[in-house]
Amino acid sequence: MKYTTTLGDKAHEIDINVEGEVIADGQRLSVDFQSVADQPIYSLIINGKSYEASVFTSEAGIDVLLQGRLFQVTVEEERQKRLRESSSALATQEGEYNLKAPMPGLVISIPVQEGQAVQLGDNLVILESMKMQNELKAPREGTVGRIRVKAGDSVDQNQALLTLA
């Protein structure tokens, strides 16, 4: 299968067909790839060189933590890529931003009100977790939509706190 793998502004064409081999940008590489003890840690021996990394997949892409450096990678199969390219012309959605709790905690205060205009970097919610008060900030300017929690609420990780239109 052919994949287009993007890291920052660089794209690589990576072809995986037979066991023990990948073709990266036309270069044939011998690989031995294994997960370690059923954990998201992977050992890669590539042309004799041995690497170990933690690899996590999420909606946004694949995070590779290798030798103290984080690489955020997106991988697309050729067919998916073509599909996306043909449909991307139709997608015009601007989208609401949903502020979710990045960790479980206690809502200390919400310094904004529904309908209020906010600037990038304004505090939206103050959330206490691990004895630290964390200021959750607006990632862009916009108008505060629905606020779903109130001061004093305990929230779970990824719970929706408020929306920004």
Added chain:
Amino acid sequence: MFNKVLVANRGEIAVRIIRACRELGMSTVAVYSDADRSALHVRQADEAYLLGPAPSRESYLRGDKIIDIAKRSGSGGIHPGYGFLAERDDFAQAVEDAGLVFIGPRPSNIAAMGDKAVARATVAAAGVPVVPGTEGEGNLRDEELLTLGPQIGFPLLIKATAGGGGKGMREVGRLEDMPGLLHAARREAEAAFGDGNVYLEKLLLDARHIEFQILADGHGSVIHLGERECSLQRRHQKLLEEVPSPFVDQDLRERMGELACRAARSVDYFNAGTIEFLVDSEKNFFFLEMNTRLQVEHPVTEMVTGIDIVKEQIRIARGRKLRYSQEDIQLNGWAIECRINAEDPYNNFMPSTGYISSVMMPSGPGVRVDTGVYAGFTITPYYDALISKLICWGETRGEAILRMRRALEEFRILGVKTNIPFHQTVLDSPRFIAGQFDTRFVEERFTMNGDDERREDLELIASVMATLVAHRETQEAAQIVRRGTRDTSNWKWVGRWERMHR
């Protein structure tokens, strides 16, 4: 004298204290909250008793319950660790009143040094220089602080009177910002320490944070175990400490050490404590505060002096004389500690909680790990983010750095995000290697994922690994769909098929 110690703490420090007790042949009693039933300190102690619900206020801060458990379990001594009740003179007093031994300073020491305002006035009277601020002026109201702010000059710091560890602390650049920041600092101090009082302090620029470990035996002997360099901080939270400080020469060490001992004597100090100094680029130094407890970073001092500070604390509490004089204390080699916190260095150091699915601890020559977690443990949002401390020793600073790099790469914790990549980046940075950093280094001159030569080489490797993982997931997904088209497993089916055709 006591032979059983109740450890009034949790996490790595509770485990550290249990180790010291074991080595001294003492039995140990753990206390725990509902969230910590399976914590390491509970597993390792000889006895364990439930305190109450997860929030600290209902568990680890319940001094009354802790003293009650100590009496019921026959524990003669209570070690408070750091944080929680460690610097509460009312708790230390209550322990003594109950006829038990508080393994730490006297209540009067905590009262004198723990209220930082009183502390400054006391040491200043003993001839130790202090940083300008509203120390010693009692608990001031916002209006008074707003008047005093411009007199001290900006930038300045709002600090919690009862606090430490950066909690309840805010930095103020302009008078206009001060009311809001005062409010936030008081709120956080109230939540963390149950005391919303704050004071102001001038913020020294290019300052280094260097502290001295003190031991005092109550028989007139007060010695210091050398300095610890603690300048590497983020938002006033220490992240990496080392001994010796690359900034301190023997002359400065002797002068600072002597003043540190003098500051301790000024309150007739007892047991282990730490005198913190701010040192400017001209090597002028100012007393910052005294921590009347065991410090998080005590292991670096243990590595270079060979002295087990926790065991000394217990010996001192049992009334022994110090076995060392100042001349016996030699700093041998170099030690570095990295605090491993459950927080995401790629996302503004946001705390990370969850189930730890796997841990691989570093080991080998010169490596020490003090930890409170294990594979299968869940990090909850109730307590602070410190989960382990990695300490490396080397003959020279260079060897200690190389060893720490090696150990950090070995360290794998899965399930929560940790700041291990942050430490790896620090240890690769030329400024750190050259010893040129101050307390603002992390905030002002440091980025994660800067460009470096190795990064480029690794990009293709990372891309290949990500692609292989994606490929594997696609294949597995395809297999899950395929399964179930037969009513039995493929292996069974193959076996039957082969027998049929035999």
